[in-house]
Amino acid sequence: MPLNHRLKAQSPTLAQSAHVFGDHLRTGLRTWALGRVPDDDTLMAPCN
Secondary structure (H helix, E strand, C coil): CCHHHHHHHHCHHHHHHHHHHHHHHHHHHHHHHHCCCCCCCHHHCCCC
């Protein structure tokens, strides 16, 4: 098992912090991307 998976398996706090970071990154990237395309761009339709 890779080291990062082993560490997350042994530490629920580490696993949760990685999850929270991923959520923040995903939200930031989505906001950034949506701000760079025209409002009428059909390829960027909401995909929640």
